[in-house]
Amino acid sequence: MPTEPLSQKEIEDRLRELPGWSLAGDRIARTYRLATHFAAAAMVVHVARVQDELNHHSDLTLGYDTVALSVNTHDAGGAVTERDFELASRVDAVAAAHGAS
Numbered sequence: 509m510p511t512e513p514l515s516q517k518e519i520e521d522r523l524r525e526l527p528g529w530s531l532a533g534d535r536i537a538r539t540y541r542l543a544t545h546f547a548a549a550a551m552v553v554h555v556a557r558v559q560d561e562l563n564h565h566s567d568l569t570l571g572y573d574t575v576a577l578s579v580n581t582h583d584a585g586g587a588v589t590e591r592d593f594e595l596a597s598r599v600d601a602v603a604a605a606h607g608a609s
């Protein structure tokens with residue numbers, strides 16, 4: 509997976525394909541809402557497994573009934589790369605499986 513920094517336009521184009529995700533400073537970010545706190549915690553565990561599988565890790569915040577993620581690519585000096593969008597796409601699939609909105 510390439511780790512070249514994406515341009516602002518490439519980032520904006522990719523974000524249009526991932527509704528709910530946005531650019532927050534130098535990271536892409538999204539917050540999901542779950543039905544309960546335990547459901548949110550269960551989603552975090554599943555996301556952690558995907559992140560280890562991809563060897564690409566976000567900053568994750570577990571709230572009362574929310575899971576907030578933000579990510580960029582450390583190996584690219586903190587730039588946004590394709591690896592971040594690959595993770596975002598996989599997390600969206602996990603979130604859907606957990607009934608997150």
Ligand SMILES: C[C@H](O)[C@H](O)[C@H]1CNC2=NC(N)=NC(=O)C2=N1
Pocket residue numbers: 563564565566579580581582583584
């Ligand atoms: C050594 C290890 O492969 C690297 O540090 C991985 C781990 N997880 C990572 N996560 C993120 N967000 N960016 C990286 O560049 C990265 N690199």
